[in-house]
Amino acid sequence: MIEAPQSNLSGMQLERNAHGRLVLTLGNGLVYEAVVPVRAFPIAAPAEGLSLIAADGKEALWVARMADLQPEHRQLIEQDLAVREFVPTIERILKVSSFSTPSTWELQTDRGLTHMVLKAEEDIRKLAGRTRLQITGQDGVQYRIPDSSKLDRHSRKLLERFL
Structure with missing residues (x-):
């Protein structure tokens, strides 16, 4: 039987322990040491769909919206x-x-x-329209441009040569 992760945020507590790890306590008293936050859609919807993954690799808590x-x-999660x-x-x-x-x-x-x-x-990947970009360098580091139309003229001119 597969257990569904809890998505009820009432009574939930989250704190950082002495080792700098996140500790999740659910409303029902269950405690998960060293949970890791993972975004479901880090690029398309960074504020929606977040999982807190327990040390055993299973989802301890699902958060539909960060605003909740x-x-x-x-x-703590954003840190x-x-x-x-x-992603600079x-x-x-x-x-x-x-x-x-x-x-x-x-x-x-x-x-x-x-x-x-x-x-x-x-x-160079176009995300959500033409102006939001993600660029991956040879070393694997990803860079973002939230809105290329807001770059200065010189930057836009250089960038347009590659688009």
């Missing part, structure tokens, strides 16, 4: 996700080495200056 969580629980979901946001494209691939891009991100090698144009 108490603010302090949401903050854990931020460490695991390292591109703020400016300073220069590219070539307009053919592979090319080295010099970027200003929310995490600072960096260089990325774009292997192929297919490594």
Whole structure:
């Protein structure tokens, strides 16, 4: 028999233990040590569909919407996700080495200056329309552009050569 994960958030408690791991206590008293938050749709719907996975790999709790969580629980989960979901946001494209691939891009991100090698144009994915992009560098690091129309003119001009 397969047990369905609990989705009732009433009485739920979430805290960080002395080892920095998340501890989930459900309303019925069940305690799960070292739960790991996992988004169901991290790109398309990051605020919807979240699983808290127990140490045994089974789902301990399903959260339909992050907004349903108490603010302090949401903050703990967001902190854990931020460490695991390292996806810098591109703020400016300073220069590219070539307009053919592979090319080295010099970027200003929310995490600072960096260089990325774009292997192929297919490594630029359009998400939810034409302006939201995800770019994967040769080293596997993923970068996001929430809205390419909000980039400065120079950055847009460089980016458009690859789209």
